[in-house]
Amino acid sequence: MEGLSVADANLLMYLHPSKSRNVSQSILRELGSLLFKFNETFDGVLLAYDVNILDKQAKILSGVHPYFGLRLKANLLLFSPKPDMLLEGKVVKLSQESIHVIVLGFSSAIITAENIHGEFKYRTKDKEELFASKSHKRHVIKVGTMIRFLVKSFDEEILHIIGSLISTHAGSIRWLDRHLEEDSEFDRSFSKLKSFI
Amino acid sequence: MGLELPKYPEMEEDQVFNFTDSEIVSHVKQALASVLSGDNNSYNQLVGVMHHSKHLAPDEVALLETTLKALAGAVSSIDITYHDSLLSAIFCMSMWNYGPHVADALAELIVSLAISNGKYLDLCLGMLVSNFTPPPYFLDKLKMPHGLERKGQVLSRVHAAFKKIADYVPLAPLRLLTIVLQGMPTIYHKDRAIVIYVENMLKLESGEIGELVGSTILMAVVDRLIELDVEIGWDAILQDDFSKGIFEMELEDVDDIEESAEPDVGEFRLSRKSLAGNSIAELLDNLLVLTFEHLESCEREGRLAKVFETLLQSFQVTVLSAYKSKFAQFVMFYACALDPENCGMRFATMLADLFVQDSQPQPTRMSAVSYLASYLSRAKFLAASSISSMLKRLVDWCLEYCEAHDGDINPNAHRVFYSGCQAIMYVLCFRMKVFVDVPRLKSELLIPLEQVLKHKLNPLKVCLPSVVEEFLRQAKAASLFTVCKTFIFDGLLESELSRAFGGLERLDTFFPFDPCLLKKCDSFIRPMFVFWSMVKPTYDDAFDDDDDDDGSSDDLVQDFVNENEDIMNDEFGKSFDEQGVDMDDFDYALKKMSITPKATSNYKFGGRFQEPARMPSRIRPSTSPESL
Numbered sequence: 071m072e073g074l075s076v077a078d079a080n081l082l083m084y085l086h087p088s089k090s091r092n093v094s095q096s097i098l099r100e101l102g103s104l105l106f107k108f109n110e111t112f113d114g115v116l117l118a119y120d121v122n123i124l125d126k127q128a129k130i131l132s133g134v135h136p137y138f139g140l141r142l143k144a145n146l147l148l149f150s151p152k153p154d155m156l157l158e159g160k161v162v163k164l165s166q167e168s169i170h171v172i173v174l175g176f177s178s179a180i181i182t183a184e185n186i187h188g189e190f191k192y193r194t195k196d197k198e199e200l201f202a203s204k205s206h207k208r209h210v211i212k213v214g215t216m217i218r219f220l221v222k223s224f225d226e227e228i229l230h231i232i233g234s235l236i237s238t239h240a241g242s243i244r245w246l247d248r249h250l251e252e253d254s255e256f257d258r259s260f261s262k263l264k265s266f267i
Numbered sequence: 268m269g270l271e272l273p274k275y276p277e278m279e280e281d282q283v284f285n286f287t288d289s290e291i292v293s294h295v296k297q298a299l300a301s302v303l304s305g306d307n308n309s310y311n312q313l314v315g316v317m318h319h320s321k322h323l324a325p326d327e328v329a330l331l332e333t334t335l336k337a338l339a340g341a342v343s344s345i346d347i348t349y350h351d352s353l354l355s356a357i358f359c360m361s362m363w364n365y366g367p368h369v370a371d372a373l374a375e376l377i378v379s380l381a382i383s384n385g386k387y388l389d390l391c392l393g394m395l396v397s398n399f400t401p402p403p404y405f406l407d408k409l410k411m412p413h414g415l416e417r418k419g420q421v422l423s424r425v426h427a428a429f430k431k432i433a434d435y436v437p438l439a440p441l442r443l444l445t446i447v448l449q450g451m452p453t454i455y456h457k458d459r460a461i462v463i464y465v466e467n468m469l470k471l472e473s474g475e476i477g478e479l480v481g482s483t484i485l486m487a488v489v490d491r492l493i494e495l496d497v498e499i500g501w502d503a504i505l506q507d508d509f510s511k512g513i514f515e516m517e518l519e520d521v522d523d524i525e526e527s528a529e530p531d532v533g534e535f536r537l538s539r540k541s542l543a544g545n546s547i548a549e550l551l552d553n554l555l556v557l558t559f560e561h562l563e564s565c566e567r568e569g570r571l572a573k574v575f576e577t578l579l580q581s582f583q584v585t586v587l588s589a590y591k592s593k594f595a596q597f598v599m600f601y602a603c604a605l606d607p608e609n610c611g612m613r614f615a616t617m618l619a620d621l622f623v624q625d626s627q628p629q630p631t632r633m634s635a636v637s638y639l640a641s642y643l644s645r646a647k648f649l650a651a652s653s654i655s656s657m658l659k660r661l662v663d664w665c666l667e668y669c670e671a672h673d674g675d676i677n678p679n680a681h682r683v684f685y686s687g688c689q690a691i692m693y694v695l696c697f698r699m700k701v702f703v704d705v706p707r708l709k710s711e712l713l714i715p716l717e718q719v720l721k722h723k724l725n726p727l728k729v730c731l732p733s734v735v736e737e738f739l740r741q742a743k744a745a746s747l748f749t750v751c752k753t754f755i756f757d758g759l760l761e762s763e764l765s766r767a768f769g770g771l772e773r774l775d776t777f778f779p780f781d782p783c784l785l786k787k788c789d790s791f792i793r794p795m796f797v798f799w800s801m802v803k804p805t806y807d808d809a810f811d812d813d814d815d816d817d818g819s820s821d822d823l824v825q826d827f828v829n830e831n832e833d834i835m836n837d838e839f840g841k842s843f844d845e846q847g848v849d850m851d852d853f854d855y856a857l858k859k860m861s862i863t864p865k866a867t868s869n870y871k872f873g874g875r876f877q878e879p880a881r882m883p884s885r886i887r888p889s890t891s892p893e894s895l
Contacts, residue, residue, distance in 0.1 A: 106438060162435055163382070166289075167343055170382055170435050178436040180383055182343040229438055230385030 072155040073221075074147070077112065081121075081142040086135060097121060097142065106176055108226040114150030115229060117174070121145075149174065151231060155221045156239055164199050164213050166192045169235075171217065177229045181219055185234035189241070209245045216243045291333060292340040299344045299353075310353070313338075317356035320364050328369060335372035342376075342383040354387075358394045362421045363401040374424045382435040391432070392443050396450050398425050399467040400460040409463070422467065430475045440479040447471070447480075448487050454495050454550065462553050465491070469561040473568070482577040488558065489581040492595040495551040499593060551594060552785040559601050559791045566605045575602055575610045579617060587621075587634055590772065596638065596779050597792055600646070604795040607648040615639060615649075615657050622687065623664050633686040633774040636661070640690035641780035644697035647795045651701050654694070655708055661691050666715045669722040676725040678767035685768040688719060688726035689775065692738040700803045703745045717748045729764045731775050737804075744806035 089096035104116045124141040131137045151157055159173035169186065171179040186192075190201040190211065203209035211217055219233040219240050235241065298309035316334045319327065338345075338357075347354065357380075362370045381391035398421060401409065408414035432439045447468060452461040465488055472481040565571045582599055586592050603611040621627055621635035639661075643654050668684050678685060695702070702708045720727055727735050742748060761769075761776060769775025782798065783789045 106441075165340075167340060168383065172435070172437060176437045178382065178438070182383075184343075225385035228385030228388050228436075228442070230388070230436070232384075 071158045071218075073151040073157055074117075074149055075114070077146045077148055079112070079144045079146050080124075081144055083140045083142055084131065084137040085140060086137060090138070093140070094123075097123070097140065101144070106229070108229065112146060112148055112150075114148030115177075116146060117149050118147040119144050149177070151221045151224045153221055153223060156218050156237075157221055157231070157233070158216060158218050158243060161211060161213050161215045161217060164201070164211070166199075169201070169211065169217075171219065171231075171233065173231065177231060179219070179231035179233045181233045181235055185222065185232075185236060188236050190235060203241065206245070206249070209241055209249075211242050217241060218243050218246060288336070288340065291337045295334070295337040296341045296344045299341060299346075299350060302349045303346070310350070314353050314356050317353065317360065320360065323365075328366065331365075332369050332372045335369065335376050339372070339376040339379040342379045345380070345383075347384075347386055354390070358390055360394075361402050362398050362424060363405050363417060367420055370421060370424050374428045378428050378431045381432045381439070388432075388436060388439065389442060389446065392429075392439065392446050393450070395425050395428055396443075396446050399450075399464050400452070401463070406459065418463075422470065425467075426470060426474055429471070433476050433479075440476045443471075443476075444480045444483055447484065451487065451491065454491070454498065454547065459550065461491070461550065462557065465554055466557055469557060472574075473561070473564060473570075481574075485574065485577045486581045486585070488554075489578070489585050489595065489598065492551065492554060492558070492598065493585050493589050493592060495547055495554065496593050496595045497589060498547045499545065499551070501591065501593070548785060552787045555594065555597060555785065555788045556791065558598050559788070562598070562602050562605060571602065571606050572609055575606070575613065578602055579613065583617070583621075587631065587638070591777055592779065594783060594785055594788065597783055597788060600642070600780060600795075601791060603642075603646065604648050604792075607646075607650070607653075611646065611649055612653055615642060615653065618642070619657055619660050622661070622683075629683055630770075630772055630774065632683050633772075634777070636683075636686050636690045637774060637777040638779050640693045641778045643694045645780040645797045647797050651698075654698055655702065655712060658691060658694060659712055661687055662712055662715050662719065665691070665719045669719055669724060672724065675723055676728060676764075678729050678764050681724060682768045682770060682774075684724065685726055685729050686774060689730040689734055691716065692730060693734050693778075696734065696737045696741060696804075697797060697799075697802050699741045699745060699747075699805055703747070703805060709747075713747055720748075729768055731765045732762050741805045744804070 083097060083100060085093065085096050085100070098121070101116075101119050101121060105119075106115060106117070108115050121142050121144040124143050128138040128140045131139065157173055157179070159171035159177075159179055161169055162172050163170035167183050169181040171181065173179055186201060189203055189205070191204055193200055193202050198212060200210050200212035202211075217235075217240070219235055220237045222232045222234050224231050239246065294309075295313065298313055301307070302310045313334065316331055319331070323331065345354065357373075357376065360373060362373055365373070377391045377394060380387045382388075400406075401418070401421075405414065405417075409418060429439075429443060433443075450464075451468075452464055454461065468484050468488060471477060472484045562571065562574070565574045578599060582596070586596050586599070589595075599614055603614050618635045618639040622632050622639065624632070627635075639657065643649065643657055665684060665687050668681075668687075672681065672684075674680070702712060727739070765775045766773070769777075782796070783792050
């Protein structure tokens, strides 16, 4: 899945003097408060971190409140979806108008009808709503399916993604992976055949 | 009136057509789309339907419902800029104005909007939160059956909507939290909306997204309680008459104090009379009752221990640091009463820990020990062993302090020490009878205490005279130890020295768990509360005849509690009006009777007392099914 990256960061964290009694806890708390929020400096949503204090000595800022600055080295897991990236998520709601997906358990995505049409058609089978591919009958999307979709836009405040299924690589992951395998096998055997010719 | 109802395709007045849902949805989509090309007619009709809310005829109701459902299906066509009049109409709608079907449709629309686009999420959550409180005209109707029914209907849909949104947008609870906290009515709102708002907040805490938002919400509720508490000035309730001692008869008479003209009747420091009619007090009373009921439901669901941790933290941050909180601390008292072994002890331990920590500021330590002293004295549900272990901790600390400090009497320099000594003496005034008969306690507790009291620092002279006087009186009667000098206090409450150690904050006269003056609260607290008249001072021989033969201190306390339980619950079986008997007489008369072990039938009086959750845990028949 695209959009996920691990970054090595050199951080300088300023702590209020009242936190000086338990510095490690304060650091963890500060970083914890950044979780699941979009951070402009990191250009992504912080999902996880691993932090080490570089220097036991910290510089004290002069001013009304003598904050002290700590040098840290951190490994950051970031999520920054950009347009035209392919993301994977689980379908939680499906209707004729839209498909609602949850990515990585925290980010919500919606694919509206105009971004589905083309390849997929809405059907009800045995009172179950689903989208089925026009060209491949087995390619089905329903509630609970893991799908791969294209990012159209990303709302950084609510972490809400607007997605699209109009892409050859979009659709039910299980089907896509199997189909791609078959394709590649087909390609290999075809190229073998070609080599004989 | 000039309202044009939208004309659905081919709908004539006399003809009824059945349209499929998708046809209606596509019609609505067309209406929405047409705005972009400049044709506003059908769109304006749609908006008109939304605005029409009062006195709806049945067909208008049906129209509204259909329109809302159609819009729910067409959310992807709604544009935040072009359709802002429609959106603002939707967000202004109040579910309280409509019946269940329209409310359902509206809730569905809001949920669809919220999950369709991040831009609408905050607005939708905000709309739902504004539905916590009914429109102003409805507030009076809340007490009536029709009002209650509507309330149940609206709130269940609102909270169900939160859950649905959270299912599709996992981060929604976080945003909801911010919106709920920002939307809290201030205490100055005349329409008392805060009570129903807090009810909703507590519902969130116990609801399905409670795990995510619960603790922050609880802390916000306690914050609000303290805000109200602080608004009630001490001057409003303090009496100037300092000639009465603390141990004069307390505010136990349930009869209307307002009517009593007698100056003797129970009004040492706090007067219920002056609180009557105080609207802030009434508000606080209602909110505290809501909180108590919420705690009861937490206890029933087995969540109390977890909720208690949040309350404890909140107490330290908010209540303890507030200047002499008057009633908000009873939340802790009640929570402890619901679970004495865990929560009850946890609270006492926390207070004791704060007291002994050198790194804490002085007022915090003194406050903490005042809370501890008042709590240990007043909590009927605490076991004697718990009380003695806490006291022992205090005595040991005071002894250590004495040994480390060789100075003379100095109220300013040893404030924490004197407040600790006063705390010990205060608790012993209430509980001395219990400790006197157990030789082990006598040696562990009372001998080191004697050393402390006879030290050069002379706490007996510095601490509050009325407390010291009562303590010495009981100590003498129990032949605990002899005091070299006699202390003559002339029944004074306080002295210059006690004022000195109490400091500007007057922490020498701070007894936070004194009887609660808020009427409704008090009815919850009473069964677990030790009133001074229930205490058997060691010098009172009249009560000695009723005691059973020497049992362990626990038995004594058990009897003590048993006897008073009966009185308490008997009293509450009747309404306050029926009860014409004076408490003391009843008290005495009942003491003469032999008390058999608690039968559950004793508790099956009317109203709340049928619920086992209200009884102190010691006597509660918690594991027997028939108790329910």
